[in-house]
Amino acid sequence: MAPKHPSGSRGPATSSSEGVTLWRRIADDFEQAIVTGEYASGDRLPAETDIAAQFRVNRHTVRRALAELAERGIVKASRGSGTFVEGPKLAYPIGRRTRFSEIVGQAGLEVGGRLVAHETEPAKDSVARLLKIAVGDLVVRLDILRTAGRVPICAATSWLPAQTMADAAKVYRATRSITKTLAHFGISDYQRQETRITAALADSIDAKRLDIGWLQPVLVVESVDVTPAGQPVVTSRARFAADRLVLVVKN
Amino acid sequence: MAPKHPSGSRGPATSSSEGVTLWRRIADDFEQAIVTGEYASGDRLPAETDIAAQFRVNRHTVRRALAELAERGIVKASRGSGTFVEGPKLAYPIGRRTRFSEIVGQAGLEVGGRLVAHETEPAKDSVARLLKIAVGDLVVRLDILRTAGRVPICAATSWLPAQTMADAAKVYRATRSITKTLAHFGISDYQRQETRITAALADSIDAKRLDIGWLQPVLVVESVDVTPAGQPVVTSRARFAADRLVLVVKN
DNA sequence: CAGGATTTGTTCGTATGTATA
């Protein structure tokens, strides 16, 4: 019943902060409280009605403030249960040598990769162009669900040229690693040529696989990996649960 | 009434494509038709019921196929009017010298930047850490709406240290450029130190400013720019309309 | 402006085949 934060530590008209909208003041207030540790990861914030009473504002104003924090990934509202402080996101560096297993492994998490589907199919226009093969040449498509410490992070679709790696699916299922699969076919090193990033809403299948809400945003990362000699070896289209990680581009 | 594509060019059981699900065959079929130019940018696809009749499948199966194309940004459905072929996205390279005006200008589009709000405020924890100043030190916050050829691309919030750039808002309003604003304060060159990318759903304010639907995904790009000497000069949090561009990381 | 036709969005239900445990 009693709100968690010390009474009087926050509230209406605490200081001269004119010229700032009410909701922004409330949002800033809670951000400060979260950053300073007053609320820890996973903590539940007071109910919106309680916050509204405390600040003596309409509940809508509180909702506007919480929406701001939610959009920035600081809190997350769950209908029927409350608003909770989000944990820090997994930092996913993007660079010349992007390897899922290394990134997640360095974060001290158990790496998982499950092959949920695979198919040998003729290359469509976009895949053929990226792999520098002819349209219609056979490619192996691997649909992989990657997890970090039991939490699904990314649903990825990878295409490899079937001419040189016909049973890539079998090898991946055994090794559970793209890097090891490529190594099996004699490709001991490769690097990222280009990465294209956009965002979309999760479709029903990805939402279920990633265990996220059905209209949650996903980061769509399209990439091409090449050998040191510049030969394309795999192109991928990965959908990341946007609320679980942040892509980091170092310069 | 007559479907646009030549009768017989697509339909059920056109060839030996066993082992592939119905919806994927339909999706591939339409992707091919779009890639080959049978449907141009902005064209409307036949109604779902018409496609279903043509392929002799249930409407759900068609919807599954179109959902696949929509998730990949190839088409976009609008309730009540139809499903339309999307135009190519603006490629937005991310690198050491990321400048909005240069990127958009090189694409042959007119660059726009409108200061929609500004405030001098004490730095919160996150901003202070990025700018390497003390919490509570004054910073200038600029809310900028950037457009490319009349189309809103990005809603950005930038923070600059007020100690050295107190009237940055006035200067920006005159120059309509962050680069020129920094130059006015003697910073002739700067470069991107780090870029963090995640995705979220647009809040009501950003949705209105970006002229996108209220629950559409936005790419959230947080960045820090520094002088060649390493002194942070501006940190930004930009929300991009994800359906209008793709971020490109070259390696 | 009204109202009907069109079109996509949503939610029930049913059935089948296939991996997985």
Added chain:
DNA sequence: TTATACATACGAACAAATCCT
């Protein structure tokens, strides 16, 4: 083998947005 879960596919009805007369 059984049981469970999942993906595919079909059917019917309704809701909601848009377009057109």
